[in-house]
Amino acid sequence: MPLPRALSLMLLALGMGAGAQTLDEIQSRGTLKVCIWPDYFGISWRNPHTGIIQGLDIDLSQALARDLGVRLEYVDTDFSHVLDDLEGHRCQLAMMAMGITPERTGRVNFSQPYLRSDVYAITTHANRSIQGWNDIDKPGRVVVVLKGTLMEPLMQRTLQHATLRIVTRPQEREREVESGRADVFIADYPYGKRLLMNSDWARLIAPEREVQLTDYAYAVPKGDPRWLQRINQFVWQIKRDGRLVQAARAHDLLPIMVRE
Numbered sequence: 001m002p003l004p005r006a007l008s009l010m011l012l013a014l015g016m017g018a019g020a021q022t023l024d025e026i027q028s029r030g031t032l033k034v035c036i037w038p039d040y041f042g043i044s045w046r047n048p049h050t051g052i053i054q055g056l057d058i059d060l061s062q063a064l065a066r067d068l069g070v071r072l073e074y075v076d077t078d079f080s081h082v083l084d085d086l087e088g089h090r091c092q093l094a095m096m097a098m099g100i101t102p103e104r105t106g107r108v109n110f111s112q113p114y115l116r117s118d119v120y121a122i123t124t125h126a127n128r129s130i131q132g133w134n135d136i137d138k139p140g141r142v143v144v145v146l147k148g149t150l151m152e153p154l155m156q157r158t159l160q161h162a163t164l165r166i167v168t169r170p171q172e173r174e175r176e177v178e179s180g181r182a183d184v185f186i187a188d189y190p191y192g193k194r195l196l197m198n199s200d201w202a203r204l205i206a207p208e209r210e211v212q213l214t215d216y217a218y219a220v221p222k223g224d225p226r227w228l229q230r231i232n233q234f235v236w237q238i239k240r241d242g243r244l245v246q247a248a249r250a251h252d253l254l255p256i257m258v259r260e
Contacts, residue, residue, distance in 0.1 A: 026068060027068070032061075032070050033073045033091040033092050033093070034091055034093050035075045035077045035086065035090070035091035035094040036061075036076065036095060037079065040191065041198070042190035043057050056248060059246075059250065059251075060238060064234050077090075077096075079149045081148070087108070097115055099117075099149075099214040104219070108220065110218070111217045111220070112232050113217045114235055114239070118210055118213050119186050119214075120188065120204055121133065121143075121204070121205035125203050127183060130183055136183070137160055138161050138162060139161045141162035142163045142182040143159060143164050143183065144184070145185065146170055151187070158211075178201050178202075188214075189255070190256070192204050
């Protein structure tokens with residue numbers, strides 16, 4: 001039987017409304033469902049040949065599951081679908097280095113940040129016409145971004161002369177640039193760093209000055225302050241007990257780790 005409206009509003013204000021029992025649900029079912037993007041180098045990357053998944057947020061999601069004493073279940077998603085997945089309760093938490101943006105904060109709640117990255121451009125060694133960030137936004141240039149990432153609205157907002165191409169699969173960015181059909185694609189530090197380690201054709205272009213320094217955090221559905229508080233407690237703990245440093249060092253992400 002539906003609750004009276006006044007009672008429903010009161011329970012929601014207390015964090016006890018529908019969807020506000022996430023922690024109890026996790027404990028009772030013994031499973032934590034975590035959304036990841038399995039193509040995110042350094043964060044949550046699944047090797048297509050071995051099926052092994054690795055990265056900073058894989059290490060830390062395993063740590064969270066151990067802290068909660070539950071099993072861990074990954075839900076594959078990407079940045080164009082993760083908000084829908086959180087709102088639809090396909091997962092209880094997104095651990096995939098999500099940048100905090102106004103558009104996203106309107107739909108989900110974010111934890112305290114644990115990473116902070118600017119954007120970078122990836123081009124080829126053969127493309128000598130682009131030597132610095134100022135060479136990107138020029139007539140005739142083609143810039144590629146992945147749909148749903150924070151780079152999409154950034155480039156839509158800032159490019160004035162170059163052509164913007166939006167793709168839906170991560171590997172499309174690499175193929176467009178490596179083939180010469182595009183000049184650069186825009187990524188962040190984790191993705192760019194890992195790509196350089198695994199591709200002999202790629203060259204990183206760092207901005208000469210800050211473009212869009214973005215905090216990365218974990219995301220939870222709205223309406224459950226107790227669950228958000230528990231995730232913030234986890235972030236606080238891993239910063240102080242060394243687990244964040246250990247994971248960041250293991251995946252070469254210390255330069256963008258948020259220590260405070």
